[in-house]
Amino acid sequence: MRRFATICAALMLGTSALAQTKQVTDDAGRSVEIPVEPKRIVALHEPLIGLPMMELGLNVVALYGRAKNGETLMDIDFVEGVFGISAAEKGLTGIGAIGDVDLELVRSLKPDLMVGITQQQRLAETFSSIAPVYLQDFASDAVTGFAVEKKIAAALGREDTYARLEADYRRRVDEVRATLPQGDEDKTYLAVIVFDQINVLRNKSGAVQALEDLGYSRAALPDTDDRNEHGLGFMAPLNSETFVKLDPDILVIMNGYMSTEQGEAAVRKNLDALAPGWDRFMKAAKEKRIVFANSIAVATPTIASARHMLDSIEEWSRQ
Incomplete structure (x- = not known):
């Protein structure tokens, strides 16, 4: 009996750890409770939010602006253009065309986090009953260069990954600088x-x-x-x-x-x-x-x- 109680307690602890959350304030000034380690993320903006998260190794399962089969519904495919890999190879799906979201599809994906930009507050209200929605600033003058990716890394526990990516990048900068006219x-x-x-x-x-x-x-x-x-x-x-x-x-x-x-x-x-x-x-x-x-x-x-x-x-x- 004591062994059974111990096993139950361990299982409960494991469930709690998986569901661990933290309270944060996003760039829209909203207080949001988000997973400490999100497992299934929907990105509400492909180039500005989805790609930085994918580069950080986060599990982005769906992108706004793509069909259910993962095909882009825009004229361009940023995933393939930047990473050289198709959405199918990345295991990505979509949640509908811009302005025409498939809410039932979103629910079926069972996301534990959705991330967008601060201009998408109406969308955040729509999705908040499905999963917590974190909004990231992009448009303000203070946000330059890799700031979006760095801030997402801090919010979602990927600081070490970001640091490795940036260190490799800095070495590449030095290599290219050496080829330029002096x-x-x-x-x-x-x-x-x-x-x-x-x-x-x-x-x-x-x-x-x-x-x-x-x-x-x-x-x-x-x-x-x-x-x-x-x-x-x-x-x-x-x-x-x-x-x-x-x-x-x-x-x-x-x-x-x-x-x-x-x-x-x-x-x-x-x-x-x-x-x-x-x-x-x-x-x-x-x-x-x-x-x-x-x-x-x-x-x-x-x-x-x-x-x-x-x-x-x-x-x-x-x-």
Whole structure:
């Protein structure tokens, strides 16, 4: 009998440990009780939240914006673009198209945590009866580079994983820096992303973090509105007249991530339409100080995206 009681107590202790929770305040100012070690997470924003959690090794079971079979319902697949692996290979499913969530599917997944961005408070209210919802800031000026991933790591007990990822990344930065032209310390960069207009990237992505970690600082932008609320602070519009007058030490150009056409030829075609003759006027273009990047790979706030940017810069530096 005493042995039976001991076994029961051990089982109860194990159940308690598995269900252990903690009270936290998310970036929306909400008090949320979340699992200490979440086992089944649904990400409510693929590139900004889902990918950082996946890189940290957290078990993301579903992503907003994908179908039940895991296929993306958007024009782009950030999981494959950044990690080089399909959603099926990662064992991912989806919870429906943006604006058309399948609540029954969400319930069937039995998530123990859902994570989104602070702009998704209405969605958080919808899902709060299914699982706790933690909201992470992305848009404020204080959130730059890898800040989202670092904060998620702290909230969900993955600080050691993050530290290893960052240490490996810093070693890669040193390797690439050694391949760059030596000389002036005050080197500048300009990173632009082309949609239906030219936009300058702010420090919200792996691309810009890599450039700044290599020692570049952003070129001054005299006539630019340095904020674009539609892009969650990710980019700011840059008029074509200003663009062609700029002379950064390194010019990084990419097509918008909604475009299936990436690479040099596609970027040149779009820029030719928006700023005719840009490659004849810009000194960086004439002196071949241009890096053409794939925005799907480098635009997320992950260490993986920064490493993709480092690879592109190293390839350019060795030409």
